[in-house]
Amino acid sequence: MLLIDEAALDDITLGSTVLGAGGGGDPYVGMLLARDAIRRFGPVPLVPLDEIADDANIVFIAGMGAPGVLIEKLPRAAEYERVLRELERFTGITFDYVCPAEAGGLNAVTPFATAAAAGVPVVDADGMGRAFPHLEMVTPTLYGGSATPMVMVDEHGNNMYLTTEANPWAESYARAAAVASGANTAMALYPMTGAQAKERLVRGALTVAAEIGRTIKQARVDHVSPVDAVLENQNGVLLFRGKVEQVERRNEGGWTIGTANLSGLDEDRGLSFVLHFQNENLVAERDGAIVATTPDLIMAMELDSGQPIPAEEIRYGYRVAVIGLPSDPHWRTPAGIDLSGPRRFGYDWDFVPVEGFRR
Amino acid sequence: MLLIDEAALDDITLGSTVLGAGGGGDPYVGMLLARDAIRRFGPVPLVPLDEIADDANIVFIAGMGAPGVLIEKLPRAAEYERVLRELERFTGITFDYVCPAEAGGLNAVTPFATAAAAGVPVVDADGMGRAFPHLEMVTPTLYGGSATPMVMVDEHGNNMYLTTEANPWAESYARAAAVASGANTAMALYPMTGAQAKERLVRGALTVAAEIGRTIKQARVDHVSPVDAVLENQNGVLLFRGKVEQVERRNEGGWTIGTANLSGLDEDRGLSFVLHFQNENLVAERDGAIVATTPDLIMAMELDSGQPIPAEEIRYGYRVAVIGLPSDPHWRTPAGIDLSGPRRFGYDWDFVPVEGFRR
Numbered sequence: 001m002l003l004i005d006e007a008a009l010d011d012i013t014l015g016s017t018v019l020g021a022g023g024g025g026d027p028y029v030g031m032l033l034a035r036d037a038i039r040r041f042g043p044v045p046l047v048p049l050d051e052i053a054d055d056a057n058i059v060f061i062a063g064m065g066a067p068g069v070l071i072e073k074l075p076r077a078a079e080y081e082r083v084l085r086e087l088e089r090f091t092g093i094t095f096d097y098v099c100p101a102e103a104g105g106l107n108a109v110t111p112f113a114t115a116a117a118a119g120v121p122v123v124d125a126d127g128m129g130r131a132f133p134h135l136e137m138v139t140p141t142l143y144g145g146s147a148t149p150m151v152m153v154d155e156h157g158n159n160m161y162l163t164t165e166a167n168p169w170a171e172s173y174a175r176a177a178a179v180a181s182g183a184n185t186a187m188a189l190y191p192m193t194g195a196q197a198k199e200r201l202v203r204g205a206l207t208v209a210a211e212i213g214r215t216i217k218q219a220r221v222d223h224v225s226p227v228d229a230v231l232e233n234q235n236g237v238l239l240f241r242g243k244v245e246q247v248e249r250r251n252e253g254g255w256t257i258g259t260a261n262l263s264g265l266d267e268d269r270g271l272s273f274v275l276h277f278q279n280e281n282l283v284a285e286r287d288g289a290i291v292a293t294t295p296d297l298i299m300a301m302e303l304d305s306g307q308p309i310p311a312e313e314i315r316y317g318y319r320v321a322v323i324g325l326p327s328d329p330h331w332r333t334p335a336g337i338d339l340s341g342p343r344r345f346g347y348d349w350d351f352v353p354v355e356g357f358r359r
Numbered sequence: 360m361l362l363i364d365e366a367a368l369d370d371i372t373l374g375s376t377v378l379g380a381g382g383g384g385d386p387y388v389g390m391l392l393a394r395d396a397i398r399r400f401g402p403v404p405l406v407p408l409d410e411i412a413d414d415a416n417i418v419f420i421a422g423m424g425a426p427g428v429l430i431e432k433l434p435r436a437a438e439y440e441r442v443l444r445e446l447e448r449f450t451g452i453t454f455d456y457v458c459p460a461e462a463g464g465l466n467a468v469t470p471f472a473t474a475a476a477a478g479v480p481v482v483d484a485d486g487m488g489r490a491f492p493h494l495e496m497v498t499p500t501l502y503g504g505s506a507t508p509m510v511m512v513d514e515h516g517n518n519m520y521l522t523t524e525a526n527p528w529a530e531s532y533a534r535a536a537a538v539a540s541g542a543n544t545a546m547a548l549y550p551m552t553g554a555q556a557k558e559r560l561v562r563g564a565l566t567v568a569a570e571i572g573r574t575i576k577q578a579r580v581d582h583v584s585p586v587d588a589v590l591e592n593q594n595g596v597l598l599f600r601g602k603v604e605q606v607e608r609r610n611e612g613g614w615t616i617g618t619a620n621l622s623g624l625d626e627d628r629g630l631s632f633v634l635h636f637q638n639e640n641l642v643a644e645r646d647g648a649i650v651a652t653t654p655d656l657i658m659a660m661e662l663d664s665g666q667p668i669p670a671e672e673i674r675y676g677y678r679v680a681v682i683g684l685p686s687d688p689h690w691r692t693p694a695g696i697d698l699s700g701p702r703r704f705g706y707d708w709d710f711v712p713v714e715g716f717r718r
Contacts, residue, residue, distance in 0.1 A: 157524035158522065158523040159521070161521070162519055163518045165516035165517055169515060172540070173517065173519060176536055176538060177532055177536065179535060
């Protein structure tokens with residue numbers, strides 16, 4: 001069992017920006033929230049998935065904001081404790097652990113606010129091993145796990161409790177409610193047992209985030225390439241090194257959708273490259289061939305500093321490395337591809353495992 | 360105690376179209392639903408407000424649809440029973456009575472579907488004495504009554520349970536959820552005791568609807584003017600008789616907003632008339648002077664048949680009588696005017712009691 005203090009939280013925050021794969025929301029906001037809770041209540045135990053009891057009760061904690069709100073206004077830690085208590089009241093279950101739904105982006109760290117304030121440990125796992133834009137796009141969905149009973153609370157003191165017939169309905173209701181609240185909301189969802197968690201979750205997702213964060217920082221100290229260090233540490237694939245030439249980006253109902261076109265720096269690794277994103281980077285094309293797709297992770301990192309560049313911030317002139325990481329084996333099943341592959345996002349391409357393009 | 364059978368339901372349906380004051384949704388849809396439940400489970404007792412025990416438990420039942428859905432697709436009675444059971448499960452309260460939130464329009468009759476299926480009587484009262492477009496615009500709000508705990512269920516099997524800090528939040532969340540459901544929803548809301556109901560509700564709202572319905576039908580049988588009969592029976596005010604010359608109507612987020620301009624048939628009652636509507640008819644102008652405003656009721660009725668004409672159906676060529684009815688005394692308090700007067704809807708006019716223009 002590891003104790004997550006401020007320093008470890010900082011590592012997870014940086015690493016979760018990489019696992020955000022271009023999206024997932026800015027972890028900095030969640031870090032402030034979680035850091036404040038850790039300062040007030042002390043470090044949070046991080047427990048390996050395989051050490052929890054089969055009959056333990058676990059629940060995902062995540063935040064969802066009305067579009068544009070998170071940036072303007074910090075969420076409050078009080079909601080992250082309240083949401084757990086409300087789900088306990090609604091279900092009659094006492095939860096032994098909380099867990100991130102996604103280890104990529106903002107919601108990698110929000111569960112630490114709940115954990116510190118409520119005095120429960122965090123499980124070292126998540127439901128994605130990355131970030132995805134819909135709450136039904138989690139590995140428990142592949143095993144018939146239900147997003148509900150769930151609770152969403154907002155900073156006005158409103159509580160919404162949901163039971164739904166299928167997980168996409170939970171997404172629809174929660175998204176609509178987040179907009180209606182005009183605010184930041186916190187959710188407790190996908191209640192499950194320890195046995196279910198062991199079958200369904202992505203193991204070690206938070207230690208992976210922490211490792212990536214530490215690796216980038218250490219490389220900066222050692223004056224070596226953070227990109228190369230992450231590739232080595234995570235068994236990743238360098239897809240392209242290039243300069244951003246053109247970005248087309250539009251905002252549709254809170255989604256950041258578009259493409260970034262890059263020109264190559266290495267002759268032997270292609271002349272042109274296109275990143276297709278919908279919040280997250282979903283498809284990568286090199287010289288007209290698909291070299292990586294969702295659910296595998298595609299991230300742009302600033303070439304020198306290794307700083308991950310979200311899809312909503314990438315712009316002309318950036319010199320970046322685009323790296324690929326294999327997604328968790330849960331996602332590479334037919335059901336996993338069906339739930340999170342390129343066709344799910346409206347692209348007319350099949351899933352291409354990123355290792356195929358290792359060179 | 361009265362028993363509401365199919366014939367009585369038919370009277371209430373017609374009368375509630377008048378009480379809809381131009382809006383409230385088409386009661387025909389609700390009537391089909393309630394009639395089906397009455398046919399299967401038998402007539403429903405209608406109990407006067409003053410006959411219920413102070414410690415009885417009462418709850419409003421109402422439907423809310425995604426814009427455009429109600430017209431295309433009938434709601435199902437199953438949801439109207441389920442919603443009551445879900446609120447009982449959520450609150451631990453067993454409800455002794457159901458009651459309409461609004462006696463105007465569709466939701467005058469939807470509680471009969473719940474009542475018949477669940478085997479509970481309906482209270483002869485409502486929270487408006489008319490129709491209004493927001494769920495916080497009910498008389499209990501004037502007394503600090505809370506819309507929540509409430510439940511909304513949809514026809515897909517999803518249930519949303521809410522607790523909110525203020526009634527406008529319940530409106531925001533419920534409206535967003537109705538849209539997210541893409542369907543018809545049923546709600547159980549404003550749980551209250553018998554003592555609270557006696558203080559807060561509009562007495563006899565359903566017998567008023569039934570009386571108006573019977574009066575129109577009897578006048579048609581007797582070959583007398585249904586408009587005159589309703590005016591006499593309900594102590595109403597004839598505001599204008601005229602021909603619809605021009606209608607401007609737009610749809611904004613599911614709201615029917617606009618004006619109807621009429622030319623006069625009676626020289627001594629003015630030359631021109633303007634109906635301002637936002638779902639309901641909210642302000643009436645005669646020769647440039649305000650003669651009636653919300654919360655008083657303003658209805659257009661077809662001159663010969665007495666058929667009430669909703670704001671979304673009024674059009675060029677109709678010959679109509681526009682009548683006014685005083686709103687319930689609850690609404691004529693400063694708090695009532697504040698919650699439902701013309702300024703609440705963005706008009707720059709003060710409330711004008713409709714009796715001032717009796718002639």
